[in-house]
Amino acid sequence: MDLISVLGVIIGFAALIGGNFLEGGSLSTLVNGPAAIIVFGGTIGAAVLQTPKQGIQRALNMFSWVLIPPKFKLPEGVEQVVAWSKIARKQGLLGLENAAEKEKDSFSKKALQLLVDGSDAEVIRHVLETDLAVVEQRDIEAAHFYESMGGYAPTIGIIGAVMGLIHVMSHLADPSQLGQGIAIAFVATIYGVAAANLFLLPIASRLRACIKEQSLHRELTIEGVCAIADGENPRAIETKLSGYLR
Template identity: 65%
Template sequence: MDILSLLGVILGFAALIGGNFLEGGSIQSLLNAPAAIIVIGGTLGAAMLQTPWLQMRRAFAIFPWVFNPPRNLFQDGLDRVVRWAMAARKEGLLGLETMAETEADHFAQKGLQLLVDGSEPESIRRVLETEMIVNEQRDLDAARFYESMGGYSPTIGIIGAVMGLIHVMRNLADPNELGPGIAIAFVATIYGVAFANLFLLPVANKIKTCIQSQSQYRELIIEGIIAIAEGENPRNIEVKLNGYLP
């Protein structure tokens, strides 16, 4: 669990509600079901309209990364690469076959299998880098689903406010209804702006950070496997890959 993400969400909305109280407002003044339906439904609908099904499904699949990001243990990855290098030095590349079969990381397993098959270093690099780039782009496209929602949300909030003002105008004959009516109308604007800036855009950026970290981890694996294929000394490989450590 990423405590920082959880605290960020709580602090952001707590500051909004707390500021409302300090100004003499109440929680009831911020609650408006029609405004919430307009903002949430309109934002989601607009984002769905521009997003292919597979991309949207991937966006929902990686949403948990915000609070439970993938664990890319760079030190553990470096240690594994060094173990592979030592095994290859002692037993040859065929000695990695057992390690490849038991490797839990699919990406690393693919690289080890290419080593065992005797592929050339440049061929291994092309295969692994292609897979890394394709996966990275797929996840970035999925993150843009939340980024697009963050762009639409404030505008949908303004639309909700205008719709509320239209209803207020119908009560111009009753001045007592104007003040509360206008206040309720602008709740939609608050929902739209707050939803975008306190949740959707931070979610998109947090997912992008996770994607970047994952790609860096895979770069470590690629460079390690290429170094093994080129017959480098395990100690030299370790020194070379230390630069990837946080």
């Protein structure tokens, strides 16, 4: 689990609630059921409306990346490709068949299978770069699901506040209820702005960072596998791939 992400969420909400207490407020002033339904229901509804079913499913699956991000360590990637090149150097490309069977990462597995099949470097590069572009675009669209919710939430929070004020205006005959009613109305704005800036937009940014790291790791794999296909020696491949570590 990524404790930094958890710590970030805790600090953000602790600052919000702690600031409310320091100003003399109480937790009950920040709790309002109708406002929560308007803001969170409206935000989810708007995001679902604009996102295809596959994008929603992918976005929900990728949410776990916030707490348990996939590990794409570039140094280990370089070591892995160099190890493959040494096997190919000693045993030929068919010697990588065993490594392909054991490989868990689907992208690396496909790259090795292309090598074992005897595909030339140009074909391997074309196939893998196409896969990389498709997966990257799919993942970016999934991250955009959270980004779009972060854009809708503050606006819907304002809508909730206006609806609350309309309700307050209908009770002008009782001035004793105006202050409390207005305070409750603006809770919807707090929900919208806080959800967007403390939760939804940071999630989108975190997912984009994971996608970028994954794409960089796969670009490294493409370069390494194509070098193996071209018959380059392990030392030259390691030197070439070391540029990804800077």
